[in-house]
Each structure stands twice: as structure tokens, then as C-alpha cells.
Amino acid sequence: MITVIGESLVDIITDPRRPQEVQAHAGGSPLNVAVGAARLGLAANLVTHYADDRYGLMIEEHLLANGVTVLRGGSAPTSTATATLNPDGAATYAFDIGWDINGASLPALAAVEGSVHVHTGSIAAVLAPGDQATLALVKAARQHATISYDPNCRPGISPDAAAARSQAELFVAASDVVKASDEDLAWLYPDRSPEESLLAWLDLGPSIAALTRGADGPVLLTRQLRVELAAEAVTVADTVGAGDSFMAGLISGLAQLDALGAPARSRLRDITEGELHALAAYANRAAAITCSRPGANPPTSAELGSLTGSLTASEG
Numbered sequence: 001m002i003t004v005i006g007e008s009l010v011d012i013i014t015d016p017r018r019p020q021e022v023q024a025h026a027g028g029s030p031l032n033v034a035v036g037a038a039r040l041g042l043a044a045n046l047v048t049h050y051a052d053d054r055y056g057l058m059i060e061e062h063l064l065a066n067g068v069t070v071l072r073g074g075s076a077p078t079s080t081a082t083a084t085l086n087p088d089g090a091a092t093y094a095f096d097i098g099w100d101i102n103g104a105s106l107p108a109l110a111a112v113e114g115s116v117h118v119h120t121g122s123i124a125a126v127l128a129p130g131d132q133a134t135l136a137l138v139k140a141a142r143q144h145a146t147i148s149y150d151p152n153c154r155p156g157i158s159p160d161a162a163a164a165r166s167q168a169e170l171f172v173a174a175s176d177v178v179k180a181s182d183e184d185l186a187w188l189y190p191d192r193s194p195e196e197s198l199l200a201w202l203d204l205g206p207s208i209a210a211l212t213r214g215a216d217g218p219v220l221l222t223r224q225l226r227v228e229l230a231a232e233a234v235t236v237a238d239t240v241g242a243g244d245s246f247m248a249g250l251i252s253g254l255a256q257l258d259a260l261g262a263p264a265r266s267r268l269r270d271i272t273e274g275e276l277h278a279l280a281a282y283a284n285r286a287a288a289i290t291c292s293r294p295g296a297n298p299p300t301s302a303e304l305g306s307l308t309g310s311l312t313a314s315e316g
Contacts, residue, residue: 002037002251002260003045003115003141005108005134006030006124007099008063009079010055011240013295016085024055025240025295026062027081029122029152032241035066036248036286036298037119042255045115047108047137049074049101049130071111073104074130089238089291090214095157099123099130108133112141116261117251121150126158126167138174146260146268148177150247153184161187172201176268177254179210179247195219207268208276210250212243212287220280222269227277232288241296242287248298249283256307282307 011027034046046068050056055078063070079097086092101108112118118141124134138147149171151164158164165188172178178201185194192200198209198221211219217231254260257275259268271279282304289299 001043001045001115002117002119003047003111004030004034004037005047005112005118005120005137006122007079007097008046008048008050008059009081009097010058011296012080012082013091013240014082014084017087023295024058026059027241027296028079029150029244030120030124031059031063032244032296032298033119033247033251034068035063036245037251038067039298039300040248040252040304041301042252043069045069045071045111047071047073047101047104047111049076049099050078051076053078055080071104071107073101073108074098075102076100083240085238089236091238091240093154093156095154097123097127097157099127101130101133105133108137109140112137113144115141115145117148117255118145119148119150119247119251120171122152123154123157125149125151125171126164131167135170135174138171142174142262144262146176146254146262146264147174148179148247148251149175150179150243151184151188152181152243153187155187164188169204172206173204175206176265177208177210177250178206179212179243179250181243182211182213185211195221207265208271210246210280210283212246214239218246218280218284220276222271222276225271225273225276227273227280229280229284232284234288234292236291237294239291240294241298242290244296245290245298246283246287249286249304250279253279253282253307278307
């Protein structure tokens with residue numbers, strides 16, 4: 001069992017290449033990670049908020065259809081994000097969002113204490129009042145679970161970079177695996193390179209740090225190792241949800257390596273170069289499949305295969 005903590009929302013997608021088509025999809029980075037993990041065979045909880053309105057029902061149908069167990073708090077209307085696609089398929093966002101899981105604290109605590117891994121990030125880690133509840137759940141989970149975190153920065157939601165940086169570092173220090181995009185790190189730490197920022201994050205406590213760089217491919221770092229891969233060649237429909245699929249791939253890959261759960265922290269710290277390479281390839285492939293089709297539509301385990309194939313290739 002894994003538990004993801006964070007926002008659910010509806011992505012309203014407009015594409016200047018097809019202006020007559022406006023699409024609405026259930027989304028939100030944590031929701032996408034939970035769905036991606038469930039499609040890759042993990043039993044996934046999502047601690048989140050949405051209302052009993054039209055968009056909330058869309059989210060609930062999507063989660064239930066993908067086998068995600070929902071623990072829902074808060075009372076605000078369902079959040080939305082309007083994504084406008086650029087000609088290259090990349091998205092820019094405008095938000096109407098709130099984040100509060102009041103009322104779900106006890107079932108959420110039970111969920112994280114019963115999980116081998118807990119993931120959070122994005123808006124849930126910075127937007128009051130739910131950010132403090134999210135951090136408290138992560139800290140409570142550490143005794144039983146490994147932790148992962150992706151800041152997935154949204155300057156439109158949290159425009160104060162210094163405050164976002166301080167908040168991010170609280171979550172990094174509580175995490176075993178961190179993942180960030182080059183855009184996230186350029187905004188949080190404009191005076192140093194993304195890899196320098198990830199190395200500094202490793203000094204705060206995590207065992208693995210992953211950098212996604214869009215078409216330039218990912219880099220995975222530990223204190224001893226560095227693995228860099230080219231992005232897989234695909235025809236890009238759009239990039240919505242690609243980083244979340246990468247994150248779900250990392251979690252699934254680590255599960256296949258028996259590297260999740262508090263007792264596995266030493267296993268995570270001692271990951272080999274071949275295993276790290278296989279993990280990067282597996283997550284990279286998950287992101288590529290998502291980019292090849294519209295919206296946040298992560299792959300299933302049947303589409304992605306197992307980490308074993310990537311591990312065999314890396315060792316060969």
C-alpha cells in the first residue's frame with residue numbers, strides 16, 4: 001500500500017492548434033501520481049479534497065475507475081486549472097484552487113501509518129491551510145514508510161520564491177526520494193545549476209534525487225552515483241502529466257527493487273549503478289508514453305513492462 005497526499009483538480013485544456021476543442025480532465029500532480037502508481041500495480045490511497053459538484057464527480061469517477069482509494073476532507077468547491085498549450089505541446093496554467101483536508105485527519109493518519117511509502121508535493125505542500133497538515137502526515141509516516149516529494153512549483157499559486165524554497169526544504173529533509181524539474185529548480189535556486197541544487201538536497205537527507213529536463217532527458221543522483229539518460233523519441237501530443245508519470249514510475253520501480261518502507265532505507269541508500277540506471281529508464285519510459293497521448297494518461301504495467309527488463313539491459 002502507498003499513500004499520496006495532495007490536490008485533486010480538473011484540468012481544462014485549450015489548444016491553439018485546435019481552438020474549437022476544449023477538454024476537461026481530472027488532474028492535479030498528486031492525483032496523477034496516485035493513478036499512475038495504481039496503473040502500475042500498486043495499491044494506492046489518495047488523501048485529497050474535491051466537492052460533490054460537477055467537477056468533483058468527474059474526479060471521483062476517474063479515481064474509482066483506476067482503483068485508487070480516496071480519503072477526502074475539506075469543504076471548498078472543486079479546484080480547477082486552465083492549461084493553455086503552446087505550439088510545442090507544453091502547458092501553462094491558471095488556477096482556481098484551494099487546499100484543505102480538514103475532516104480527514106484521522107483516516108489519513110491511519111492510511112500513512114499503514115503504508116510502505118508516502119508521496120506528496122505540488123500545491124499541497126505550499127498552500128495554506130492544508131500544507132501544515134500535509135507536512136505533519138509526512139513526518140508521522142517516516143517511522144513506517146519511505147517518503148517521496150516533488151515540489152512541482154506553481155508560481156501562480158505561491159509567488160514568493162523564498163517562502164516556497166523554505167517550505168520545499170522542510171519536505172526534502174523529511175524525504176528519501178526527491179524529484180524536481182529543471183524549471184522548478186531554476187525558479188527556487190536561480191543562482192546555481194539544477195544539479196547543484198539536487199546535490200544540496202541530498203545533503204539534507206534523501207538517498208535519491210531525480211532531475212527531469214523535458215526533451216533533454218532525466219538525471220538521477222545519489223551521494224555516490226550519477227546516471228543520465230536521453231529522452232525517449234516520441235511524437236509529443238502534450239506534456240501534461242509527464243513528470244507525474246515519471247514519479248509514479250520511480251515509486252513502482254523502487255517497489256520492484258524491494259526498496260520501499262522504513263526497513264528498506266539501507267537498501268535505498270545502497271542502490272547500485274545498474275539499479276539506478278534501470279530505475280531511470282523505467283521512469284523515463286513512463287513519461288514518454290504519457291507524452292505520446294493527450295492529457296495526463298499514464299501507462300499501465302502491461303504497457304510499461306517490468307523493471308526487470310530495464311535492469312537486465314543496464315547490466316548487459
